[in-house]
Amino acid sequence: MIVDLPSSTTSAVNRKLVELRESGGVMALGRVLTLVMVTDDGGDAEDAIEAANAASREHPCRVIVVARGARKAAPRLDAQIRVGGDAGASEVIVLRGYGPLASEEAGAGMVVPLLLPDAPVVAWWPGEAPAVPSDDPIGRLAQRRITDALSSRNPNKAFEQRRAGHVAGDTDLTWTRLxxxxxxxxxxxxxxxxxxxxxxxxxxxxxxxxxxxxxxxxxxxxxxxxxxxxxxxxxxxxxxxxxxxxxxxxxxxxxxxxxxxxxxxxxxxxxxxxxxxxxxxxxxxxxxxxxxxxxxxxxxxxxxxxxxxxxxxxxxx
Amino acid sequence: MTAGRTTAGPGALDWTNPLRDPRDKRLPRIAGPCGLVIFGVTGDLSRKKLMPAIYDLANRGLLPPGFALVGFARRDWGSEDFGKVVYEAVRAHARTPFRQDVWDKLAEGFRFVQGTFDDDDAFDRLSHTVRDLDRVRGTGGNHAFYLSIPPAAFPVVCKQLARSGLSAQDGEQWRRVVIEKPFGHDLKSAIELNEIVNEVFPEDSVFRIDHYLGKETVQNVLALRFANQLYEPIWNSHYVDHVQITMAEDIGLGGRAGYYDGIGAARDVIQNHLLQLLAFTAMEEPVSFSSDELRAEKIKVLNATRLVSPLTETTARGQYTGGWQGGELVRGLTEEEGYDPDSRTETFAAITVEVDNRRWAGVPFYLRTGKRLGRRVTEIAVIFKRAPHLPFDATMTEELGQNALVVRVQPDEGVTMRFGSKVPGSQMEVRDVTMDFGYGTAFTEASPEAYERLILDVLLGEPSLFPVNQEVERSWEILDPVIDAWTAADDGPDPYAAGSWGPESSNRMMARTGRTWRRP
CATH class of the missing domain: 3.30.360 (Dihydrodipicolinate Reductase; domain 2)
Incomplete structure (x- = not known):
């Protein structure tokens, strides 16, 4: 099931999540972590959501997708909730922020109210990642920061940044592939x-x-x-x-x-x-x-x- | 249970692999070069469990490159026919998706040897095949023999393995033998069987499969108890009222007459699975999770386990009768094909034991198992005492039962906690509710099949999850008096309707101490 919440706020999203759980019992409570995905709004975001849904079969999680829209636009948050068959074993919340809401700081601000209580937070940049992930506003929320140098436009440069900016809790899929x-x-x-x-x-x-x-x-x-x-x-x-x-x-x-x-x-x-x-x-x-x-x-x-x-x-x- | 990683053979002890590090938790345990020989490869277990498990292991990258699988059976097959049978078994029963490249590489290591157990020539051919695999596939002289055959055939197969030199281990090469239950049918036969096997294979090369121990939920009992602060303080006779361990099947015994008639539920299930579950539930904390320490604690708790007397009142047995079960007309045991119409074989068995140590003194453990019961379920239910004082009016807590912690072993693996909660409303009223942890919702799909884990452990030489002969013999010692008493009694098992939860006598057995069975 996909529920669209155009021009919304995070508290409206939270209310809707509770409502969905009460009315349909669609969301189990056994979520083990919150996975925050940061992407640009576009086709790549869907691939990444699919990968997260596949992974959620092993690790049921709440997936929060921060899809950054156009920066030169009026401030607006379009939210979407996917549960059931459209979300693997997870629940997916897509947050499309436009204008000032497409900034990193604002992205983190939208994520905080939606994090699962007590559960670990994992941040994942499926494409381009910040130079120092642990300094990024969303990266700072997470225990674990996953990047993928190979999917960056310049893998060697991205990998150099990973080496230079590494702190405990960072990993890169170049390592996982090995x-x-x-x-x-x-x-x-x-x-x-x-x-x-x-x-x-x-x-x-x-x-x-x-x-x-x-x-x-x-x-x-x-x-x-x-x-x-x-x-x-x-x-x-x-x-x-x-x-x-x-x-x-x-x-x-x-x-x-x-x-x-x-x-x-x-x-x-x-x-x-x-x-x-x-x-x-x-x-x-x-x-x-x-x-x-x-x-x-x-x-x-x-x-x-x-x-x-x-x-x-x-x-x- | 991964501590104390071992590698094969002497000389490996003072070698530290520089590429391994306990902090490197990503690195899976892959078996070293080796092969597996299955006897009775045409059987049900082999096709439904072993072959799919081997493919799943290969698919997860946990089998060594060059792994070899040899089938031994009477059928007149070539290696290709054998490959086809494995292929069909894998397609039908494997847990992980089928991948052609994994299959192709795995199938290159398949061999089939045709013969009967008394055929010297066949075992010489098997020996030749195994040596050939060492040369062609690089199995390195490491081979496990899986005896998926009736125990009556063990002596002759063991003798053949010794005669043909297949069981001989030299230097850093290993030979291991895997056997399935039943490990005998009483203490005497179990000792005999152990002697036969140990004559050919030293005890540390014998792996007895109790597939329940390969289940994640059973291993989770240890995690639950010893990794948490929450449960261990109340895990004793001060707080626990009693423990119920149930293994129920909804299917009947048609087609299994040859094995089951005369054996019965107690020997088939209580002696191995249920007493092992009891050991996990009641044991003290092991010093470490190494296999020696774990077994030491299991043996200690089994040694402290005693039947509660008088057996006529503390045990119950039953036999299912025909009737409608879940929309299907089923036959009673004595009407099933191959069973003696006067058979006194029990299809339901329940016993009461106590664990005589400081932790458990006075806490009864009720074990029950049966066929054609309400549904298929295996669980361990720890039922707690009532709160010593309830500051409520009696009417407020009328619907409050005893707190319980239930480990659901299968299906729907997980843990349920049962406790009282206030019913919403202006009045204070407390009613039982449940809190649920489901493996399926917290770690979906990650749980490997029990046989995957156990086969891998055999190949790695990791014995934690396999009962040793001392445990097997002790379990018979516990159960034998029950069987003897039942045999000596004039009346046979009590009839119970298919689809029910057993005979009335099993309820009486609980009512004797004012308790009732939980409906699982």
Whole structure:
């Protein structure tokens, strides 16, 4: 069900929410968090709402979408409430502010009365994010601030800002996209022979913050020289990792962006599907943990320790 | 229960993986290189639970690259036929969406070995297949054997596994065996069974599946009790009046005569599931969530558990009769195909136990289970004592019952709290209301199936959720006197109508102490 409240106020929205609950019992009370999404008004907002609805199947939440409209306009707030089938397992409140109401400060002011009592607040910028998310008025309301450097117009620049402005509670989906890679590498080291890793090479697209981040993570965790190289002909994003050990190297490579191969000395090649992860999947993972991610912070810091290689890594086995 | 992560084999103990960090909570536990061999792969359990669980694990990225699944059965199948059967099972029963690329990679590791359990040649072929998988798929000599077969076949299969060298573990490679209930039918047979299995597999390689323990809600009992300040102070005989643990099914027993006739509800459910649920509910706080500490507490509480006498009054048994149940005409047990028309097998069983320790002295635990009951439900209900003094007129609290905390194990997993609340209006009137936490509304879709969790734990070598033989044997020790008393009695089980909540004798058993069963 979609209820439109044109030219409205947040107290009218709150009244309507209570009314909907009382009349139809449409909203359960088991919401575990409030997810505040900040976007520009437009088509991207719908994609992001869909991703949030998908994630809400795992984490029932109240989604507040702050869709900033035209700044050169008369002040107006158009609100919309979506519940039931139109909102996954969540309830979605879209706030379209125009004129002065499209500013960051005013956006935060509209969000505050709609936050669920006591429940954690997560802010998410699906597209462009503020330079320092923790300084943003909405970012300040949240325990957890999720950004996505890759969906920005200039991913490298956005990622640089993330590194420079990081505080505990920030995460970026470039990190989330690496979880499967990291898990496979960690599992490979779980098994014998238990030898120290003496060096590592990480390759991926030239513009791939995730690849940089994985190299940074390895540099910190392994305390060895890590080289970040470009890859030719890869399927996008990360493409390979090589960990050098005395008995031979562990290699994990994904030439086509879909299937990875794990190669270890004295063992047959093992293949495993390793797709690039979609935003809903990443968001669901992000919402699973609401405490600061120290490992991510360390990996960001580790990027300063990696060396850049120029020679592309050839992925043909 | 993730503390104390273990990796396979000796020598792993002093190795710390630099890529792991307890603070890194995103990293899932993926099993190391390994394979799974299923005996009785054509059975219902295998198709409805095991195969879908394996696919779901693969889909969630929790199986190792190069994972292998070997089926062993009498059917004259090739590996492709086997693949087709798994495919159909996965399409019909998997929890997660079907993804072709995941399936393709998984299916490359399927093998099928045709043979019977007494066929030496078949086991030699199986041994060969397993070695071949180590070479081709890189399963690294790590294999789990899932015995989804009747216990009568355990001795011969165990012997075959030993003879063909399949059970031999060397160095850092592991071999594990997974067995399903029933773990015997009384103490004596349970000990025999354990001896047979332990002759071939050391106890730490034996994983006994009680699928209830893989359920999120059962593990949540521990979280509820030991992570909160709210409940533990009242979780004792000062505040708790009694505890009811119920596992009810609305289906009958048609088609299960071969297994069920002569076994009955008490052996089938109380001995394992209900006593395990009792252990989780009543145990003391473990020192840590490592499997050793957890088991130590479970065994302690089971050792303190005693039947309440006289058994004729504190136990009840019943057998469902035919009739209309929920719009369907159903047959009574003795009319079901394959059952002895004079069968005295009970389809409903209820017992009363007490836990003799300081925390629980004097608090009865009522356990009941049955088939063809009102609806399918499993729950643990902790019923509290009434407030010692009510500063209200009697008329104000007429409708106030006892406070209760109910852990709904299945379906509709969650926790309900029942307490009194003022009825709106100008008069003071207090009535029972419920407060509800639903897993489905707070963490929708995230809950994996019990078998996913348990199979993964087997492959990881994480034994917390599997009862050890000491628990199994102790549970039989508790239950055996009831079975003996029932066998010795002249009368058989009391009849009860299909779709009801059991025989009248079970209500009398509660009424004896002025209590009543909760309608779940």
């Amino acid at each position: 979880t499967h890679w990291r898990a496979l590498l960690a599992t490979a080291l779980d098994n014998p022979p238990h030898e120290a890793v003496t060096g590592a090479v990480v390759a991926g697209e030239t513009v791939s913050p995730s690849t940089d981040l994985l190299a940074g993570w390895l540099a910190v965790r392994l305390d060895v020289k890590v080289k970040r190289s470009p890859a030719i002909d890869n399927g996008g994003g990360m493409s390979s990792v090589q960990l050098t050990r005395r008995s031979g190297a562990i290699e994990l490579f994904r030439p086509d962006g879909r299937t990875a191969t794990l190669r270890q000395p004295g063992q047959p090649d093992r293949m495993i599907p390793l797709n690039r992860r979609g935003v809903p999947d990443c968001l669901a993972e992000e919402l699973r943990r609401l405490d600061p991610d120290e490992i991510y912070a360390e990996a960001l810091a580790g990027i300063g320790r990696i060396s850049r290689g120029r020679t592309p890594v050839n992925l043909v086995p």
